[in-house]
Amino acid sequence: xxxxxxxxxxxxxxxxxxxxxxxxxxxxxxxxxxxxxxxxxxxxxxxxxxxxxxxxxxxxxxxxxxxxxxxxxxxxxxxxxxxxxxxxxxxxxxxxxxxxxxxxxxxxxxxxxxxx
Numbered sequence: 001x002x003x004x005x006x007x008x009x010x011x012x013x014x015x016x017x018x019x020x021x022x023x024x025x026x027x028x029x030x031x032x033x034x035x036x037x038x039x040x041x042x043x044x045x046x047x048x049x050x051x052x053x054x055x056x057x058x059x060x061x062x063x064x065x066x067x068x069x070x071x072x073x074x075x076x077x078x079x080x081x082x083x084x085x086x087x088x089x090x091x092x093x094x095x096x097x098x099x100x101x102x103x104x105x106x107x108x109x110x111x112x113x114x115x116x
Contacts, residue, residue, distance in 0.1 A: 028108035036099045044094035050081040
């Protein structure tokens with residue numbers, strides 16, 4: 001399977017033996033996804049982000065920060081404040097992790113109905 005593509009194929013199904021309780025047979029396709037997210041615990045302190053100052057002449061508005069922010073050339077940069085902030089944000093004990101498995105899509109096609 002490839003997202004955004006239609007791939008032709010064949011499916012062969014063998015129904016063997018009587019099943020008196022079945023009302024119908026259907027073939028289906030289901031795609032499940034697992035999602036993870038984290039929430040800050042209610043009793044966890046919310047750290048105050050140190051003041052950010054920029055002296056850059058090039059606009060980087062389309063970029064985002066992935067790792068720790070460092071601005072060593074700036075006299076307003078306080079490494080101790082930034083380290084405390086980064087440690088608080090990265091402290092796993094202050095976050096509750098959640099996960100959920102959900103059905104992204106499901107499709108069914110009846111094969112046989114009204115079995116007697």
